[in-house]
Amino acid sequence: MKKLFILSLLVLASCSPKELTEQERWEKHAENTEIIRDDFGVPHIYGKTDADAVFGLLYAQAEDDFNRVERNYIWAIGRLAEVEGEKSLYSDLRARLYMTEDEAKENFEKSPEWLQKLCVAFADGLNYYLETHPEVKPKLITHFEPWMTMYFSEGSIGGDIERVSTRKIKDFYEPNNQLAVSQGLIRTSDNEPRGSNGFAIAGSKTKSGNAMLLINPHTSFFFRGEVHMVSEEGLNAYGAVTWGQFFVYQGFNEKTGWMHTSTGTDIIDEFEETIVKDGSKTSYKYGDEIRPMDSIEVSLKYKSGDDFKEKSFMTYRTHHGPITHANGDKWVTTALMWSPVKALEQSFTRTKKSNHKEFYEMMDIRTNSSNNTVYADADGTIAYYHGNFIPKRDVAFDYTKPVDGSNPKTDWQGLHALEDNILVLNPPNGWIQNCNSTPFTSALEYSPKKEEYPAYMHSFPENYRGIHAIPLLTEATDLTLDSLIDLAYDPYLPGAEVLITGLLEAAKVAPVETNVAKEAIELLKKWDFKVSESSVGMTLAQFYINTYYRSGKIPNMVGNKRISRLGRFEYMSKTASPTERLAIFQQSLEQLKEDFGSWKTAWGEFNRYQRNDGEIEQDFDDAKPSIPVGMASSSWGALASFGTRFGKDTKRQYGTSGNSFVAVVEFGDKVKAKSMLAGGQSGDVNSPHFSDQSQRYADKQFKDVAFYREDVLKRAKSTYHPGEKNK
Known part of the structure; x- marks a missing residue:
């Protein structure tokens, strides 16, 4: 009997699928993945599984702009100083304060199996690209790992962590260093207000009777590419993807569309901790308790000339979060949303929802911290979610200032239930708008009422874009995709x-x-x-x-x-x-x-568009070719935003941010859409898609989106599997 049992185990073991090597995974993914490039270079990625589509997406992103993909992860995982030198050390330390590399690996290991497969496919797609393109020389990361995605789980530019001051981190952890530090920004630095416009239009306001959506993020130019991801597991998402991420961040599928705008919800708080020293032991006061402070040593490398040096920091955490700075003798923790596994789950599953009921259930994950969401779907539903991750607080305390961390009453009391958050659903006026302004004018008299919500749920006042949008949407009738574009580019300021x-x-x-x-x-x-x-x-x-x-x-x-x-x-x-x-x-x-x-x-x-090379920070030059642009900064109330800065010694100002990826979408029996991308799909100056949309951008000439395969094939310019040369 014992022999029979052992024999059964051996048979079962022989039937178990053998774990594939990295090379074998690459080859299997490549075989199961097809990339079709259309006439604007947009990659339409078709995979057997979601993981195949992710593999193809990251491979295609690397083809288009490996420089930006790598740079985003160098920043996110806290290794920027190895490229930029000591000035960026505190950006790296900031990343590690919230999650060490070991903790990132632990988060990956505890992820659900389906998400682990996507994270592995992410790394495989980039590593296979490097394997098949030996001429590409990374600045730092020669091999990507699945756990790296845990540092870059939410598609906003920089997310919440950029709001934590690198200067204050330096002053606390290395007060005697007089170095001028980098702000650690992933976005382009200019004076343009960051934000976006999202309009959801009900069928009562459209010519076809179908719901429509304006997707109009205002971001740094070239920060996102335009992609289409399809799998046999129900994925069919089109839109903008932040370089290096494996989900469509702003976009649509056949049934639903989603647009994010920066939120005024208070999602970051500072807690002043009362420190208790006992010899070498550091603790903090909490109510009647003296709690031990978590101490974690972090070692970071930084570039120094042609060599590398290393510094070690003893970092500290309380139950509120990491110590980021000090106010006098009080050490200060900065609390923010840090739940990378759930955030990745929400970001990816959002792209596969078929109706508002499913979308609402996804939103209940509540990790979309820095954004509002404007929504429309094929059933005719329009909706607006103001914020998503919203900690409950005791309103007796003023959280716009640091609060006393030793008082248990100041603690976050979990998250607000989704049903308690500000939501606009199918307002009778037939439209919803958010332009990073107050939610209380999002739908005329059907807007939420300010007095019904705690002040920390809303902080943004009205702005000129909101003032501009409301009468346009009120007066609009029989909207089409083209007239919605005209409305979104209305020139009045x-x-x-x-x-x-x-x-x-x-x-x-x-x-x-x-x-x-x-x-x-x-x-x-x-x-x-x-x-x-x-x-x-x-x-x-x-x-x-x-x-x-x-x-x-x-x-x-x-x-x-x-x-x-x-x-x-x-x-x-x-x-x-x-x-x-x-x-x-x-x-x-x-x-x-x-x-x-x-x-x-x-x-x-005076007001120009210029793209001279694929560098992340452009050097502008009045002597080089540029394009006149009849758009203006959103600070004037321009809906179509064109943020600018001057180059060194230039008299002209040049576009750096604002309208980047823009789309208008109409839902119905079949989805229809038009889109625009600043400049072009590729970061390679030698690519035909480096600047093929530049003049179209200035002329507001949108392209038709090829969503259905038959339309993609009609416009196909190259079809290939990853690893093959474009055919």
């Missing part, structure tokens, strides 16, 4: 009307000193406050506001609060004396003449 009206009022009551200023004032009287390439009024307004900002005259505070963007406009247009307004305007005219030879300079002569 409410902020410009406020600012210039204040200047014109000043000219009525105070002397205009020069003939040039008088002539410019007359031109502005006739301006319709709309941006275009040919507009001189737009150029005058921009130079005027630039000069005002540089003057130092705008107060930083109103009472005990930092002045809002609308508050700055209020000061420049009403509070400032007429004499001051006119003096600033005169200075701006002189600057404009110095830079361009005449104050009568068209907006497109």
